[in-house]
Amino acid sequence: xxxxxxxxxxxxxxxxxxVIEGLDLRIETGExxxxxxxxxxxxxxxxxxxxxxxxxxxxxxxxxxQPAVVFQEHRLLPWAPLxxxxxxxxxxxxxxxxxxxxxxxxxxxGREGDWPRNLSGGQAQRVALARALVREPRLLLxxxxxxxxxxxTRIRMHDLIEDLVARxxxxxxxxxxxxxxxxxxxxxILVMRGGRIAASxxxxxxxxxxxxxxxxxxxxxxxxxxxxxxx
Amino acid sequence: xxxxxxxxxxxxxxGLLHGQPRSAGEWTWSGRELVAISWLAPLAFALGWETLCRxxxxxxxxxxxxxxxxxxxxxxxxxxxxxxxxxxSLVRAATGFxxxxxxxxxxxxxxxxxxxxxALLDRSIQMVRAIPFLALLPLVIVWFGVDEAGKxxxxxxxxxxxxxxxxxxGIRQVDPKLMEVAKVTGLSLRGRITKIIxxxxxxxxxxxxxxxxxxAWLALVIAETIATTKGVGFLAMDAREFxxxxxxxxxxxxxxxxxxxxxxxARALERRLLAWHPNYAGEARR
Ligand SMILES: Nc1ncnc2c1ncn2[C@@H]1O[C@H](COP(=O)(O)OP(=O)(O)OP(=O)(O)O)[C@@H](O)[C@H]1O
Ligand SMILES: [Mg+2]
Numbered sequence: 001x002x003x004x005x006x007x008x009x010x011x012x013x014x015x016x017x018x019v020i021e022g023l024d025l026r027i028e029t030g031e032x033x034x035x036x037x038x039x040x041x042x043x044x045x046x047x048x049x050x051x052x053x054x055x056x057x058x059x060x061x062x063x064x065x066q067p068a069v070v071f072q073e074h075r076l077l078p079w080a081p082l083x084x085x086x087x088x089x090x091x092x093x094x095x096x097x098x099x100x101x102x103x104x105x106x107x108x109x110g111r112e113g114d115w116p117r118n119l120s121g122g123q124a125q126r127v128a129l130a131r132a133l134v135r136e137p138r139l140l141l142x143x144x145x146x147x148x149x150x151x152x153t154r155i156r157m158h159d160l161i162e163d164l165v166a167r168x169x170x171x172x173x174x175x176x177x178x179x180x181x182x183x184x185x186x187x188x189i190l191v192m193r194g195g196r197i198a199a200s201x202x203x204x205x206x207x208x209x210x211x212x213x214x215x216x217x218x219x220x221x222x223x224x225x226x227x228x229x230x231x
Numbered sequence: 232x233x234x235x236x237x238x239x240x241x242x243x244x245x246g247l248l249h250g251q252p253r254s255a256g257e258w259t260w261s262g263r264e265l266v267a268i269s270w271l272a273p274l275a276f277a278l279g280w281e282t283l284c285r286x287x288x289x290x291x292x293x294x295x296x297x298x299x300x301x302x303x304x305x306x307x308x309x310x311x312x313x314x315x316x317x318x319x320s321l322v323r324a325a326t327g328f329x330x331x332x333x334x335x336x337x338x339x340x341x342x343x344x345x346x347x348x349x350a351l352l353d354r355s356i357q358m359v360r361a362i363p364f365l366a367l368l369p370l371v372i373v374w375f376g377v378d379e380a381g382k383x384x385x386x387x388x389x390x391x392x393x394x395x396x397x398x399x400x401g402i403r404q405v406d407p408k409l410m411e412v413a414k415v416t417g418l419s420l421r422g423r424i425t426k427i428i429x430x431x432x433x434x435x436x437x438x439x440x441x442x443x444x445x446x447a448w449l450a451l452v453i454a455e456t457i458a459t460t461k462g463v464g465f466l467a468m469d470a471r472e473f474x475x476x477x478x479x480x481x482x483x484x485x486x487x488x489x490x491x492x493x494x495x496x497a498r499a500l501e502r503r504l505l506a507w508h509p510n511y512a513g514e515a516r517r
Contacts, residue, residue: 069415077426079508080430088422089417
C-alpha cells in the first residue's frame with residue numbers, strides 16, 4: 001500500500017505553549033482514519049498543519065501539496081452559485097461539468113445554479129464535501145464536518161461519505177468527538193493525547209465481537225468510565 | 232463627511248425594515264398597494280400647499296404655489312433652457328463621479344490589499360478628507376478659475392472619500408475563513424481577487440457608491456454657485472437676483488428629483504450585484 005500522508009516528529013507550538021510534540025502518523029491511500037481526543041488537545045492544529053494552512057515548528061510531513069479539506073462550517077461563498085463553489089480553483093474548461101457531476105454524487109442534482117443561502121445545514125455540508133471530492137484528492141481532511149448536524153442527517157452523511165470514499169479512495173483523516181461515529185465509519189481510530197497519537201485501534205479487529213467493547217475502551221481513553229450496570 | 236455606514240449597520244437597518252414577522256391577524260398589503268400608499272403623503276402635502284397659496288393669502292413672492300412652479304417648469308422646458316442647464320449639471324455630476332469614484336476605488340483597492348500602500352497613502356488621504364471641502368472653495372477658484380474643471384474637481388473630491396473608505400473597509404472585512412478556502416482549493420491570486428475579495432467587499436463598496444451619489448449632488452450644488460452661466464445652480468442664483476421664487480423652488484425640486492433618481496439607480500445596482508445577499512434578495516420596491 002502507498003501512503004496518502006506520512007508525518008514524522010511533528011512539532012507545533014503557539015508562542016510558549018507546545019501543542020504537538022513528536023507526533024508520528026501514517027495514513028494509507030484509501031484508508032479511513034478517525035481521530036478522537038479531548039477538546040483542546042490539538043486535533044484541529046494537526047489538521048491545519050496537514051492542510052498547509054499553518055506552518056510547522058519541526059518534523060516533516062510527506063503528503064500531497066494540496067489535500068482537500070472540509071471544515072466544521074461549510075464555508076461556501078455566499079455570492080457564488082453552488083457549481084462555482086464546487087469548481088473553485090479548477091481552471092479547466094470542464095470545471096462546470098465536473099462540479100455538476102460532483103453535486104449529483106452528493107444528492108444535489110439540478111441544484112447547481114442555486115445560492116448557498118437556500119440550502120439546509122446538511123445540504124450545505126454536502127456541497128462542501130462535493131467541493132473537496134471534485135478535485136480527486138489523495139488526502140481528505142475532515143474537521144468535525146458533521147458536528148452541527150442533527151442525528152438523522154448525520155447518519156445519512158455517514159452513509160454518503162463511506163460511499164464516496166469507497167469510490168474515490170483518498171486517504172481520510174476525520175476528526176470527531178463522536179465515538180460511535182468513529183466506530184461506524186472508520187477503518188482505524190486514533191486517540192490524540194499529550195501532543196501525540198496515544199493509541200490506535202483497528203476497528204474490524206476490535207469489533208469482531210460487537211462494537212461495545214471498543215466503545216468502552218475508547219471512552220476510557222477519553223477519560224469516561226462506564227459503570228457496568230449488570231453488576 | 233463622516234462615512235461610517237458600515238455594512239453591519241445597513242444590515243441592521245434593512246433587517247428592521249424588512250424582517251418584521253407579521254402577526255396572524257394583521258391585514259397584509261400587496262406591493263402595489265403599498266407603493267400607492269407611499270405616495271399619499273406627498274400628494275396631500277402638495278394639495279395642502281396649493282390650497283394655502285390660493286386661499287390662505289400666502290404671498291407668492293415668498294412661497295409660490297405648486298401650480299405656479301409647474302407652469303414655470305413648462306415655460307423653461309418649452310424654450311429648451313431647462314434642458315441645457317440640466318444637461319450641464321448632469322454632465323458635471325457624472326464626470327466628477329466617474330473621476331472621483333475611479334480614483335477612490337483604485338486607491339481603496341491598493342490600500343485594502345497592501346499594508347505598504349496603507350502606510351504610504353492612508354494618512355495623507357485621511358488628512359485631506361478632514362478638510363471641509365467648502366473651505367477649499369476659494370482655493371479651487373484660484374487654481375481652476377471659474378471653469379468646468381473646478382466644479383468637476385469639487386465633485387470628484389466629494390465622491391472620492393466615501394468610495395475609498397468603503398472599498399478599503401469592504402476588502403478588510405472579507406472573512407479570513409473564506410481566504411483559507413481559497414488556499415486549500417489552490418485558487419490563483421487572480422481568482423482570489425475576482426471570486427472572493429471583490430464580491431465580498433461589494434456590499435460595502437455599494438454603500439460607498441450610494442453615499443457618494445448623494446455627496447456628488449451636494450458638491451454640485453455648491454460648485455454651481457461659483458460664477459457660471461450654465462447649470463441648475465446658475466438658474467437658482469440667477470433667479471435669486473431677480474427674486475423669481477418660483478424658479479428657485481423649481482431648482483430645489485429638480486435637485487431633489489435627481490437625488491431620488493440617483494438613489495434608485497444605486498438601489499437597482501445593489502439588487503443586481505447583491506442578488507446572493509439575503510438582505511437584498513427579492514427586496515420589495517421602496
Ligand atoms: N491561534 C492560536 N493561538 C494560540 N493558541 C491556540 C491557537 N489555536 C489553538 N490554540 C491552542 O492550541 C490547543 C489546541 O487547539 P486545537 O484547536 O487544535 O484543539 P482541538 O483538539 O481541535 O479542540 P476541539 O476538539 O475543541 O476542537 C488549545 O489549547 C488551544 O487553546
Ligand atoms: Mg478542533
